[in-house]
Amino acid sequence: MRIILVTGPGGSGRTTVAAATALAAARAGRRVLLVSAEADAVLGEGADGVPGPALLRPDPAADFRREFLALQSRSAAALDLLGAVPFEDAELTELPGSTQFALLRALRTAAAGDHDLVVADLPPLPEAVALLALPEQLRRYLRRILPPERQAARALRPMLAQLAGVPMPAQWLYGTAARWEAELAAVQAVVDAPSTSVRVVAEPGPAADDALRTARLGLALHGRTVDRVVANRLLPADSPDPWLAGLAAQQRTHLESLRAAYGSVHEVPHLGRAPRGPEDLALLAPGEGTDAPDPGLVPAPRAAIEDPAEPGGVFTWRLPVPGAAKRDISLVRRGDELLLGVGPFRRVLPLAPVLRRCTVSGAALVDGFLRIRFTPDPGLWPKDAVPSERTP
Incomplete structure (x- = not known):
């Protein structure tokens, strides 16, 4: 299954392009699903006998109520002990952030369906970058707050509570965290898949x-692949009207700036009216093959670890970090993680095993790449050992 996530600056026409992409693929005989909360107005009434995409509309309000009531039901015993009054469906209103979770679900x-192509209408940039980074970030938070390995000690929890003099986390809390971890892992697998x-x-x-x-900085930081750049609402270049010509x-x-940055751009004309139907x-x-990457697009650069030229080297x-300037970048090592900031975006990257036994000895910005140097720590490497691990 191929998944295309369509985004762009606010007001750029991303919903229209997402709908046009889905419709073209459906008319070509593919089984297509369009995920969008706003595409109804653009799609209009389908033409008789002409195939079109199926439409999945995220419903943040219903999604929030369902998830909240399920959590309330699972934690009913703990809430009863606290004397909490449970909520009813009718009194629940969605909270900020519900839209993002509904879209991820x-x-x-x-992705669990049997479609050939899924086209998803995402929020504007940079909200879309934050949305795609959310599963990884939340999974890290869960692992830090409720480490999975502590669940192995659940049989000892009553005794530990007596020894420590404080109550230990209840089993339902670990169970809830495990369910959230499984859901987030499933969403992250969809977002990180090579076919997305x-x-x-x-x-x-x-x-x-x-x-x-x-x-572009945010997408590169989180390893997202851009398969096509669409320049929308282009005016005719040969207009006799001086104002329009300008x-x-x-x-x-x-x-031309877009072409210089991305290598290839598909042009979509301005219809002179709001597209509908x-x-x-x-x-x-x-363009043709709208579910395939643009063959003229510059391939997305990849992260990589370069082995030292000599034993014991760096x-x-x-x-x-394409297009980044030195002032855009911040870099901090914290234990076995690297805290990398690029412009307004931040990502916590786990170090590969071979780098955990090294110290950071410098960094430089070269040709769109941040090159971070790691020197083997003699205190962490066996004597006369030659570093040979490599992680792609």
Whole structure:
């Protein structure tokens, strides 16, 4: 199954392009699912006898109520001891963040289906970057707060509570954490799968240039692959109207900036009206084979560990940070983790086993890569040992 995650700056037309991509693939005979809360207005009424995509609408309110009531039911005994009054379905209103969780669950549901292609309409940048990073971040928090290995001591918990003089975490809490871990792992597997990629939609202009530069850093930091860049709402270059011709020339200037950054950009024309219905969407489909990566796109750079040229030499961890400046980057080692900040984005990266026995001896920004140098710590390597582990 192929999954395309469509995003772009706010107002760039990402929902329209997502719907056009899904419709074109469905008309080509593929089984397509469009995940979107806003595509109804764009799709309009389908033409008779013409295949179209199935539509999955995330429902944050219903999703929040269902999950909250399930948690309340599982923890009923603990809540009774505290004298808490349980909530009823009718009085629950969704909290901030519910939309993101509902969309992630919709992606997991979509991936479990039997479709050939799933097209997901994501929030604007950089919210989409944060959304795609959420499963990994929450799993790290869960492991720190409720380490799975402590569950092995559940039989000793009553005795430990007496010795420590404080109550130990209840079994239902560990059970809930295990369920959340399983759900988050399933979502992360969908997002990280090689068959999942990001499609970026932008209306060429100065605001788009800034937004895409920032978003590109975030996508690279979290290892996301951009499979196609779509320049939306392009004005005709040969308009006799001087005002429109000036706007078109400005768009073309920024279009060249996109090409310089990404290597290939698909152009989608401005229809002169708000697109609505299958026929309009057919005019906006981003090229042949819309479910395949653009062959002209510059491949996404990958992180890699370079072995030292000589025994006992320096390891180099190369991390892609395309377009970053030195002032954008912050780097801190904390135990067996590396806290990396790039612009407004942060990611905690676990060190490979070979790097845990090294000290950070420097870093440099070279050709779009952050090259972090690690020197073997003599106190952690056996005498006369030659470092030979490597982790892709």
